[in-house]
Amino acid sequence: MNKAELINAMAEEANMSKTDAKRALDSFIKATSGALNAGERVALVGFGSFSVAERAARTGRNPQTGKEINIAAKKVVKFKAGNELSGNV
Numbered sequence: 639m640n641k642a643e644l645i646n647a648m649a650e651e652a653n654m655s656k657t658d659a660k661r662a663l664d665s666f667i668k669a670t671s672g673a674l675n676a677g678e679r680v681a682l683v684g685f686g687s688f689s690v691a692e693r694a695a696r697t698g699r700n701p702q703t704g705k706e707i708n709i710a711a712k713k714v715v716k717f718k719a720g721n722e723l724s725g726n727v
Contacts (some may be wrong), residue, residue: 674715684722691716 641663649659673680674690681687695711
């Protein structure tokens, strides 16, 4: 499902216009991104939680040449599914 399909599904499920559904989805994405950028955890009971984790620097390999390369440390977003979501998939 892409963003347009999600907006259509939200509009139909909530009985709202596609414009309102798009505005709601964009607001959710902006609020979630802001919280994660601030290092906060976003928990949606029954659905799951988003958090930020540190990924340590490591050595990898270029698959074409086989040459070792250094991969820098970085922060990544992690998602852990909640019980209701895990049980229904």
